[in-house]
Amino acid sequence: MLNKLIESFGKRILISLESLGRIILFFLAGLKNIFIPPFQFAKIIDHTWFIGSKSIFVIVLTGFFTGMVIGLQGYYSLVKVGSEAALGAAVALTLISELGPVFTAIMVTARAGSSMAAEIGVMRISEQIDALKTMHINPVRFLFSPRIIAAVISFPLLTALFDVVGIFGGFISGSIMLGINQHVYMDTVIQSIKVHDINGGFYKAFAFAVVTTTICCYRGYYTHLYSGFGARGVSLSTTNAVVQSCIAIFIFDYIITFFLV
Amino acid sequence: MDTPLIQFIDVSKSFGETLVLKRLNLSIYKGEITAVIGKSGTGKSVLLKHIIGLVNQDSGQILIEGRPLNKLSRTDRKSFHKKLSYMFQDNALFDFMNIYDNIALPLVENSTFPKDQVKNKVFELMKQLGLTGIQEKFPAQLSGGMKKRVALARALVTDPKIVLFDEPTTGLDPIRKKNVHSMIQEYQKKFEFTAIIVSHDIPEIFNVVQRIALLDDGIIKFEGSKKDILDSHSKILNDFIDGKDV
Numbered sequence: 177m178l179n180k181l182i183e184s185f186g187k188r189i190l191i192s193l194e195s196l197g198r199i200i201l202f203f204l205a206g207l208k209n210i211f212i213p214p215f216q217f218a219k220i221i222d223h224t225w226f227i228g229s230k231s232i233f234v235i236v237l238t239g240f241f242t243g244m245v246i247g248l249q250g251y252y253s254l255v256k257v258g259s260e261a262a263l264g265a266a267v268a269l270t271l272i273s274e275l276g277p278v279f280t281a282i283m284v285t286a287r288a289g290s291s292m293a294a295e296i297g298v299m300r301i302s303e304q305i306d307a308l309k310t311m312h313i314n315p316v317r318f319l320f321s322p323r324i325i326a327a328v329i330s331f332p333l334l335t336a337l338f339d340v341v342g343i344f345g346g347f348i349s350g351s352i353m354l355g356i357n358q359h360v361y362m363d364t365v366i367q368s369i370k371v372h373d374i375n376g377g378f379y380k381a382f383a384f385a386v387v388t389t390t391i392c393c394y395r396g397y398y399t400h401l402y403s404g405f406g407a408r409g410v411s412l413s414t415t416n417a418v419v420q421s422c423i424a425i426f427i428f429d430y431i432i433t434f435f436l437v
Numbered sequence: 438m439d440t441p442l443i444q445f446i447d448v449s450k451s452f453g454e455t456l457v458l459k460r461l462n463l464s465i466y467k468g469e470i471t472a473v474i475g476k477s478g479t480g481k482s483v484l485l486k487h488i489i490g491l492v493n494q495d496s497g498q499i500l501i502e503g504r505p506l507n508k509l510s511r512t513d514r515k516s517f518h519k520k521l522s523y524m525f526q527d528n529a530l531f532d533f534m535n536i537y538d539n540i541a542l543p544l545v546e547n548s549t550f551p552k553d554q555v556k557n558k559v560f561e562l563m564k565q566l567g568l569t570g571i572q573e574k575f576p577a578q579l580s581g582g583m584k585k586r587v588a589l590a591r592a593l594v595t596d597p598k599i600v601l602f603d604e605p606t607t608g609l610d611p612i613r614k615k616n617v618h619s620m621i622q623e624y625q626k627k628f629e630f631t632a633i634i635v636s637h638d639i640p641e642i643f644n645v646v647q648r649i650a651l652l653d654d655g656i657i658k659f660e661g662s663k664k665d666i667l668d669s670h671s672k673i674l675n676d677f678i679d680g681k682d683v
Contacts, residue, residue: 295533307529310489311543311595312519318546 195402202316202397203390206324209317219322220329227288227323228330232337238283239276239338243345246270250346251354264361265368267346268339272369272377273436276339277331278429281384284327284334285421289392292323293417296396297410305397320393324386331385332378339377376436383428388421395420440503442467442599442631443488448497449655450483457483459655460497465648470625470632472642474677475652481635482526484652485601488633489523490514519547522597526604526635528588530576536563537572540590547595562590566620581608589617593624602634614638618645639678651677 246267254260296319299305308315343365351358395402395417399409402416441464450458457480465471473481486492487499499506501517509517522543530539537559538545544555563569566586576584585608592600602621606614618638622645625632636642643649643663651659651674659666659674666674 299531303525303527303529304531306486306491307523307525307531309491310521310523311546311591312515313542313546 198398199390199394202320202394203386205316206320206390206393209314209321210325212317216317216322219318220325223323223326224329226291227284227326228333231284231287231330231334234283234287235280235334235338236341238279239271239341240345242275242279242338243267243271243342243347244349245345246275246342247346247349248354251350251356260356261360262364263346263350263356264343264364267350268343268365268369269373271339271342271346273373274429274433276342277335277377277380277384278425280335280338280381281331281388281425282422284331285388285392285418285425289388289421290414290418292389292392293396293414294410296393297399297413300397300399301405301409315397319397320389323393324389327385327389328382332381335377335381372436376432379436380429380432383432384425387424387428391421391424392417439466441465441500442502444500444503445484445487446498446500448487448494448499450480450487450492450494457655458487458494461652461655461657463650463657463660465631465633467631468629469648470621470634470646471648471650472634472636472646473650473652474636474639474642476677477637479652480655481652482603485523485603485633485635488599488601489521490518520598521601522592522595522599523601524588524592524603524605526607528576528584530584530587530591532576535573535575536568536579536587539576539587540594543591543595558594559590562594566590567616582610582613585609586613586617589620596628597630599631599633602632602636604635604637606636606638614641618642621645653677 247263250263250266250270251260254263254266296305299319305315305319308318347358347361350356351361395413396410399405399413402413404412443465445461445463447460447462448458449456449460461480461484463473463484473484475481483492487494493507501509504513506514506517531542534542540562541555541559544550544558548555550558560569560572563572566589568583568586568590571579571583576587579587585605589605592602605621606617609617618641621632621634624630634642634646643666646663648662649659649666650657653673659669659671661669666678669675
């Protein structure tokens with residue numbers, strides 16, 4: 177009984193290590209192919225439009241309401257200690273250094289990451305990836321490399337948009353609805369933000385772009401290994417891609433914050 | 438007879454517990470069209486995928502002009518694979534690309550042809566295959582037969598030296614079927630490529646090919662020319678041709 181348990185545990189560890197090795201190799205192959213000419217500008221623009229431009233609406237919406245909630249919660253917490261004037265600073269710092277990059281990455285993963293995993297997964301089960309190989313086209317270069325670049329361009333820009341819209345949301349709930357002086361709100365926002373905080377947010381956005389794109393493309397690419405063939409396989413890959421990306425976002429968020437503070 | 442262009446020697450392949458190819462032997466000769474016939478699920482597509490490098494054998498050898506494929510240098514293997522083209526059973530067209538881009542893809546990604554030359558080549562091929570006017574459509578908007586022809590166009594656009602056709606006429610009406618067969622014959626004569634066709638079109642396929650191989654239960658049970666078929670008293674071959682369970 178105990179032997180079987182240990183055996184099963186060992187097997188799981190081996191499978192996880194194998195999977196980790198494969199994903200690192202997949203990432204390195206994708207990274208290497210970014211720098212090998214001819215450069216895939218058209219594909220990068222296409223994916224940037226898909227990951228970036230098409231996510232603007234959802235980022236604006238979630239950013240605005242996140243800012244409003246922080247403004248509302250922050251006000252009632254700060255008013256207890258008579259520091260409601262610091263609301264602008266609280267909203268801005270929370271968004272820029274923490275919630276902006278994390279929520280943006282989660283939303284973009286839910287919208288574009290799931291789509292990447294599903295699209296590449298369907299290509300795998302319908303032999304389109306094999307077809308690329310028979311045409312002497314490197315599938316990792318063709319499918320993954322342009323998406324990393326597109327994500328690295330899109331994530332920081334969307335994060336910046338989320339931050340700005342969130343600060344505006346906090347302004348609406350804190351100043352317009354709860355009566356904090358508008359000049360005080362904006363002034364504390366401007367005074368509190370340091371270049372270090374903005375850079376920190378961008379480092380996170382950059383890291384999340386690389387990590388989530390790698391996980392989503394990897395899950396789609398190896399659908400047949402982990403989730404099997406068919407529609408069910410693709411749906412499992414897509415779900416796993418989103419769940420694992422979200423977990424990775426929180427893990428990397430902690431690691432980066434640890435080194436930044 | 439000359440040295441075969443491609444030769445399978447005792448090739449075995451299994452997927453999990455299932456042994457698909459069992460010490461299979463087969464010879465493919467340069468400039469000929471060889472048909473691989475056999476029941477569904479007997480490993481015909483797996484056999485083709487060994488040649489293109491999508492699947493590797495567990496044991497045995499695949500010789501290319503007498504040299505083991507797995508012992509060729511990286512450059513030689515790459516140059517051999519560049520001579521190949523593959524038409525998939527389910528077409529494997531890229532559903533996010535229009536028809537023009539699907540056909541042009543191997544040229545665009547691998548060659549330094551000017552755009553105009555690629556365009557001319559693709560349109561010429563589309564015209565020959567009766568695909569004129571659909572260049573802006575997407576695969577999902579086409580009928581099964583049209584998709585087949587697009588896949589055929591993509592397989593031929595690079596002027597390959599060896600073409601592997603995995604059931605190129607499945608799902609086509611008899612007229613289109615005949616057209617595709619004539620097209621393969623015509624192109625083969627024109628460009629003198631070597632072709633291997635996995636097919637269930639019996640007896641029509643016999644008019645297209647020079648050699649036939651019957652694959653059954655992971656083994657080639659008959660291999661020979663059309664004349665050999667006519668002269669053959671092989672029960673297994675005659676039963677298969679007559680549609681009796683082998």
